[in-house]
Amino acid sequence: MLVEQKQPNMGRRGLVVGNYCHDVLIRNDVVLGETLGGAASFVSNVLDGVSIRCDLVSKVGSDFAYSVAHPPIAVPTSPTTLFHAFFDSGSDGEGACDRVLKRVRFCGAIEPSDLPESRFNFGMAVGVAGEILPETLERMLDICEVVFVDIQALIRVFDSSDGTVRLVGLKESGFFHLLPRVGFLKASAEEAPYVDVEEARKWCCVLITNGKEGCTLYWKDGEMQISPFPTVQIDPTGAGDSFLGGFVAGLVQGLAVPDAALLGNLFGSMTVGQIGLPKFELRLLQRVKDEVQRRKMQSMSCCEDSNDDLKFVKPAGHQQFHSSLAAAKLASTAPLQECQWDLRNSPPRAVEQGIPQYTGQQKLLLNPVYEEPIQSVEGTQ
Numbered sequence: 001m002l003v004e005q006k007q008p009n010m011g012r013r014g015l016v017v018g019n020y021c022h023d024v025l026i027r028n029d030v031v032l033g034e035t036l037g038g039a040a041s042f043v044s045n046v047l048d049g050v051s052i053r054c055d056l057v058s059k060v061g062s063d064f065a066y067s068v069a070h071p072p073i074a075v076p077t078s079p080t081t082l083f084h085a086f087f088d089s090g091s092d093g094e095g096a097c098d099r100v101l102k103r104v105r106f107c108g109a110i111e112p113s114d115l116p117e118s119r120f121n122f123g124m125a126v127g128v129a130g131e132i133l134p135e136t137l138e139r140m141l142d143i144c145e146v147v148f149v150d151i152q153a154l155i156r157v158f159d160s161s162d163g164t165v166r167l168v169g170l171k172e173s174g175f176f177h178l179l180p181r182v183g184f185l186k187a188s189a190e191e192a193p194y195v196d197v198e199e200a201r202k203w204c205c206v207l208i209t210n211g212k213e214g215c216t217l218y219w220k221d222g223e224m225q226i227s228p229f230p231t232v233q234i235d236p237t238g239a240g241d242s243f244l245g246g247f248v249a250g251l252v253q254g255l256a257v258p259d260a261a262l263l264g265n266l267f268g269s270m271t272v273g274q275i276g277l278p279k280f281e282l283r284l285l286q287r288v289k290d291e292v293q294r295r296k297m298q299s300m301s302c303c304e305d306s307n308d309d310l311k312f313v314k315p316a317g318h319q320q321f322h323s324s325l326a327a328a329k330l331a332s333t334a335p336l337q338e339c340q341w342d343l344r345n346s347p348p349r350a351v352e353q354g355i356p357q358y359t360g361q362q363k364l365l366l367n368p369v370y371e372e373p374i375q376s377v378e379g380t381q
């Protein structure tokens with residue numbers, strides 16, 4: 001049976017599920033930095049930024065190195081999940097390549113009993129290291145009206161000797177039977193072949209993100225390309241997570257799906273312009289909130305006759321909304337985050353792992369992608 005594919009009328013109470021982790025960024029065998037990671041941290045960073053309240057369920061070990069707005073469950077007997085992300089250059093002839101991820105430590109699964117008893121307007125299943133179990137997702141589907149799933153939570157498997165991340169098809173993942181109850185499924189272009197988009201779109205809305213190209217929405221009887229926001233890419237980590245945070249924030253605030261996807265693209269683009277977890281300037285966030293409110297009022301006044309069906313036509317004024325968000329981003333006074341990192345004070349966890357640590361001053365450009373209009377990285381220092 002096909003689910004009704006409706007524009008969700010979402011309330012504001014959300015549940016985000018996925019472990020925080022430690023990320024070690026490595027280029028050409030040298031550690032460039034260590035940051036707070038995990039999709040839950042990127043997602044909640046966006047939701048907090050636009051003042052959408054959420055409960056967050058995440059597990060870490062007693063070695064967890066960061067202070068966070070949403071305290072995790074501390075597991076005294078486990079280490080915090082740790083990823084090494086390898087950005088070795090040159091694989092595509094232009095200096096850019098996909099990163100190779102290794103799960104070096106794993107904190108453990110989030111069980112259904114770790115979730116709150118209460119009910120939520122929306123849920124986000126955003127695991128990174130296999131911590132979300134089928135029964136955990138099932139429980140989320142029971143207690144949340146709409147559930148957004150990042151496919152990386154479902155299809156990652158980890159090499160038993162060195163933790164290298166591999167992907168398996170959604171059908172083999174143990175989660176496929178839950179698809180008809182999922183509201184939105186997000187995958188990157190790299191993950192898309194493991195989803196079977198043609199099958200998945202019969203059951204839920206599928207969002208495929210494609211880096212600097214923006215994203216595409218697939219619904220049972222339509223698809224739509226959503227424009228990106230040109231950016232100088234410094235570090236691709238967390239772009240997809242921030243995209244999902246922005247998309248959900250748009251829907252929660254009453255935007256139509258294509259407009260919410262623009263907000264996703266905006267937050268994705270702002271994330272790749274910074275290293276690790278992005279800092280959003282307060283003035284920029286306020287302007288984005290104002291633009292969203294304006295857009296919502298405009299859509300309400302021009303679409304009074306619309307029913308709730310998700311329409312695969314861009315709502316009137318969509319392009320103008322893109323321009324307004326782009327202008328808000330450009331007007332931000334925040335400089336591109338410092339690309340020259342003095343990492344001499346970085347924590348020693350990577351050294352423990354036997355990887356030489358970066359000690360000099362050198363530009364940090366992880367998997368860089370240059371786009372026009374180019375703001376010279378030199379010029380930002």
Ligand SMILES: Nc1ncnc2c1ncn2[C@@H]1O[C@H](COP(=O)(O)OP(=O)(O)OP(=O)(O)O)[C@@H](O)[C@H]1O
Nearest residue numbers: 188209210211212214236237238239240265268269
């Ligand atoms: N270089 C870029 N320029 C502009 N926007 C970008 C760029 N890279 C990513 N984005 C935005 O962020 C979104 C998500 O990016 P991407 O498709 O790379 O996700 P991802 O591979 O899931 O990322 P990650 O796994 O690192 O979180 C894109 O759909 C786009 O809107």
Ligand SMILES: O[C@H]1[C@H](O)[C@@H](O)[C@H](O)[C@@H](O)[C@H]1O
Nearest residue numbers: 023037038039083128238241
């Ligand atoms: O912090 C990052 C980020 O959340 C990425 O989206 C995820 O793919 C990585 O595994 C994680 O280490």
